[in-house]
Amino acid sequence: MSAIKGHEILLCDLDAFFASVEQRDHPEYREKPVIVGGRPDQRGVVAACSYEARKYGVHSGMPISRAEKLCPDAVFLPVDIERYRCVSAEVFAIYERFTAQIEKVSIDEAYLALPAEKGFETARKIRKTVKQELGLPISAGVSVNKLLAKMACELAKPDGIKMLRPEDVPKEIWRLPVKELPGVGPHTEKKLKQAGIKTIGQLAKFPKNRIIKMLGSVGESLHEFANGIDTREIETEQEPKSIGEETTFPKDVYDREKALTTLLKLTEQVGYRLRRKKLMGRTVTIKIRFGDFRTITRSRTLEEAVDADGTIYRIARELFLSNCGKPPWRLVGVQVSNLDKGSYEQVSLFSSIEKKERQLSKVIDEIRERYGRDAVKRATLISRKESSEQKRL
DNA sequence: AGAAAGCGTCTCCCCCAA
DNA sequence: CTAGTTGGGGGAGACGCT
Structure with missing residues (x-):
């Protein structure tokens, strides 16, 4: 049942993180509903909101326009991700004082592994330290595995701490709606509901093979989760994909x-x-969302990993032009995956054109770091000569 | 009915080779 | 020779989280 024998797992989760940072740094926002989300004038959703705002029914993921209607007097703030990252780093520095076994889940959430019996006491100390030194509310769940630590933390929120033993599962977990189970979003919730499954307890008692038929391999873990079983380890070093x-x-x-x-x-x-x-990556993916919200992704995987703006853009541009369909477009995006740390230094692998592209990108990086983002600008269009040269790559 | 960000990961499906 | 199997890689989209 436990992920690591003889260890306890902690899940530390900062409460309404973005909103709490804003309230901490602007005393005038304290006790007021604070909604952090996409720029107020533009289209966007709520990224985080204070507990005062939640009383009005506001929650993350909700369109800002809707949040405005529900809670017109709230303080609306843009997402200052840079600053939240700094604060997050300070919080993680505190975790480091207690254990080296830390898995970062997201900017505001981490799993910590601790020797048996130390979990609760450590969680208490961490919460106290974070509050004293950083002035932020944080909740913690303690249990034998990740899932139960997470569920314990959910029950502890806001600004609380809770220990959950496997034997507490029927009493404390089974009464909850399935959507409270990590991994169950709106889609999965709907599918489960069609089978008459509304609570975690109903899922736990449902025949496992039927859940697997319904949900595929996710179903298997969900069914185990519902029974408090989770064998996932703490992964301290996870490379981005x-x-x-x-x-x-x-x-x-x-x-x-x-x-x-x-x-x-x-x-x-x-x-x-x-x-x-x-890092360098071999797969370039573009994303297009059309005016009607239909969304597509198109990708190409290359022979060699790339990291130069010019090279990535050439692929992205081709992918866009051959897949952009009819306007209007609502969103565009670009992603590089199939990442590889090794190739970065292996200069000999690259063609001379690719070497030049990489050099150019690095020079531009330096100029921008010294003189600012707008110091250099690249042309959108690629000249015929250049693009035919590139095709020989 | 109308409005719906910006990440990132996972899963499913297909194709190919053995 | 054909059909099925398996495993890997690629592509697309589903999904979940803050």
Whole structure:
């Protein structure tokens, strides 16, 4: 039942993280509903909201426009992800004082492994330290595996702590609706409901093979989760599998050049992030969301891993042009996957054109780091000569 | 009825080779 | 020779989370 024998698992989760940081740094926002989300004037959804805002029925993922109707007096703030990342790093530095076994789940959430019997006491200390040193509310769940630690934390929120033993599962977990189970989103919830399954307890007692028939391999883990069984280990070092960026236009776009310019900008940011992490990737994927919300992705996998803006953009551009269909476009995105750390330094592998592209990207990185993002600009269009040269790659 | 971000990962399906 | 199996890789979309 336990992921690691003789260990306890902690799940630490900062409460309403983005909103809490804002309330901490702006005392005037405290006790008020705070809604952090996409820029107020543009289209967007709620990324985080304070507990005061939740009272009005606001929750993450909700369109900002709807949140405004539910809670017009709320403080609406843009997502300042840079700052939340800094604060998050400070929180993780506190975790480090207690254990090296830390798995980062997201910006505000981490699993920690601790020796048996130490879990609850450590969770208590972590919460106290985070509150004292950083002034942030944080909840913690303690149990024998990840799933139960997570569920314990959900029950502890907000600003609480809870220990859950496997024998508590029937009493404490089974009464909850299935959507409370991690991994059950709206789609899975609907499928389960069609089978008459509404609570975690009903799922736990349902024949496992029928759940698997309904949900495939996810069904198997969900059924085990419902019974408090989870064999996942703590993964302290997880390499990213993809790096991508996407953006929704403030207004639907009909102009192809405008869409391409945006795609270039996104590509440059993705390329920059790759190079900073010394990663390269073999698969380039673009994403297009049309005016009617229909969304497609199209990808191409290359012979060699790439990290140069020019190279990535050339592929992205081709993919866009051959798949863009009819405007309007609502969103475009670009992603590089099939990542590989090894190839970054292996200069000899690259053709001379690719070497030049990589050099150019790195020079641009330096200029931008010194003089700012707008110091250099790349042309969207690729000259005929250049593109025919590239085809020989 | 109308509005719906920006990440990232996982799963399913297909094709190919053995 | 044909059909089925398996495993890997690629592509597309589903899905979940903050």
